[in-house]
Amino acid sequence: MLTTLTRRLLDLVYPRRCASCDALLPTERDLLCAPCAGSLVPAAGASCPRCAAVYLDLAGGGRHVCGGCLAKPPPFASAAAAFAYGAALQDAIARWKGRPDESLSAALCALGVVALAQAGARSSWPDEAIVVPVPAHRKRVRRRGFNPAGQLARAVTRWSGLRLVSRGLRATHAAATSRGQQRGAREQRVQGAFRARERLVHGRVVVLVDDVMTTGATVRAATRALLAAGAREVHVAVLARAPL
Ligand SMILES: [Zn+2]
Ligand SMILES: [Zn+2]
Known part of the structure; x- marks a missing residue:
């Protein structure tokens, strides 16, 4: 009772705002205002089944392997994304x-899981698969207070019914999770940045979860670490994927 009252008082003083443009929201449950929510591009239907690159020009249809994957197939077996990375979602993720x-975390993870379900992600994952988040280096976790990929992995676990193995991977140096570099530089920096725990992943099919996938260098490095530790197969699931 008191907490509900406190919550209402807090809402009067600090009403919830759109996680992208700061517009006041009509209810405390919303994440984005209507125009920002309308700018989201679900990956369902129009994306590459290997790397989840979203085809912005094929809205509503188009599921073919992209040129990049044909030329150089990624080490993971499949990838699924909830949304194209950009616009309002990019702002909301930056805040998160x-x-x-x-x-904010609960709302974003719920939104992501619903869109992953719509994209048919679960049908690529066998029932015995385990869910492993891309880890953040402990220094980064200490500074940020949490690992976003870990929270998304928990939501994916609850939705999919698969088992969460949150310590399947570890980040061996801080560069593992630094973002926003040029493709070549990132590829080099993340190379060897992850180690998989063999006793947890050997012989398993792994659903590897990350929040954002841009060049894909991070999930490729994490996948290679899982395969090197004897994982049978890796499927990637992300909240947001850079469009092609
Ligand atoms: Zn907005
Ligand atoms: Zn592709």
Whole structure:
């Protein structure tokens, strides 16, 4: 009772705002205002089944392997994304990663899981598969207070019914999770940045979860670490994927 009252008082003082443009929201449950929510591009239907690259020009249809994957197939067996990375979602994710906010985290993870379900991601994952998040280096976790990929992995686990193995991978140096570099530089920096725990992943099919996939260098490095530790197969699931 008191907590509900406190919550309402807090809402009067600090009403919830759109996680992208700061517009006041009509209810405390919303994440984005209507125009920002309308700018989201679900990956369902129009994306590469190998790397989840979203085809923005094929809205509503188009599921063929992209040129990049044909030329050089990625080490993972499949990839699924909830949304194209950009616009309002990019702002919301930046806020989510900026500081711990339970309601923002829950709303984003729920939104992601619904869109992953619509994209048919679960049908690529066998029932005995385990869910492993891309880890953040402990220094980064200490600074940020949480690992966004870990929270998304928990949501994916609850939805899919698969088992969460949150310590299947570890980040061996801080560069493993630094973002926003040029493709070549990132590929080099993340090479060897992850180690998989063999006793947890050997012989398993792994659903590897990350929040954002841009060049794909991070999930490729994490996949190679899992395969080197004897994982049978790796499928990638992300909240947001850079469009082609
Ligand atoms: Zn907005
Ligand atoms: Zn592709």
